Amino acid sequence: MTIFEKIINGSIPSFKVYEDEKFIAILDINPTRTGHTLVIPKKVKENVLQEDSITRSELFELSTRISNNLMDKLNAHGIKWITNVNSVAGQEVFHTHIHLIPYYEVSIEPEANQKILNLIKMV
Numbered sequence: 001m002t003i004f005e006k007i008i009n010g011s012i013p014s015f016k017v018y019e020d021e022k023f024i025a026i027l028d029i030n031p032t033r034t035g036h037t038l039v040i041p042k043k044v045k046e047n048v049l050q051e052d053s054i055t056r057s058e059l060f061e062l063s064t065r066i067s068n069n070l071m072d073k074l075n076a077h078g079i080k081w082i083t084n085v086n087s088v089a090g091q092e093v094f095h096t097h098i099h100l101i102p103y104y105e106v107s108i109e110p111e112a113n114q115k116i117l118n119l120i121k122m123v
C-alpha cells in the first residue's frame with residue numbers, strides 16, 4: 001500500500017486541502033515553498049502516464065482550481081506544477097500525484113503547514 005493510500009483511508013494523518021470521491025489534495029510534509037500541495041487520484045496508478053485520459057483531464061482541472069486558490073489566498077506570484085515519472089526522474093511515491101508549488105517574489109522559509117491549511121482549506 002502506498003503512503004498516499006494510507007492517507008486516503010485515514011490510517012495516517014495529513015493536512016487535507018481538498019477531497020471529493022475521486023481525488024484528494026494535501027500539503028506536502030516536506031514543502032519546497034509555503035503552500036506546496038499534492039493533488040492525488042484516489043484510485044492507484046503508478047504515475048500520470050498510466051492514468052486514463054478522463055482522470056488525467058480531471059486531475060488537471062482540479063489542479064487548476066487548487067492553484068488559483070493557492071495563488072489567491074497566499075498571495076503567490078507564480079506556481080510550478082511537477083509530476084515525476086519513475087525514480088530516475090525523482091519519483092519516490094509510486095502513486096500518481098501533481099506537485100503544486102507556489103512561488104513568491106520574496107524568498108522566505110516555508111511556513112508551518114497547519115497555519116497555511118487554515119488559509120487554503122477547500123473542504
Ligand code: AMP
Pocket residue numbers: 003014026027028029030031038083084090091092093094
Ligand atoms: P515524488 O518524489 O514526486 O514521488 O514526491 C513525493 C512527495 O510526497 C515528496 O515531496 C514528499 O515530501 C511527499 N510525502 C511523502 N510522505 C508524505 C506524507 N505522509 N504526507 C505528505 N506528503 C508526503
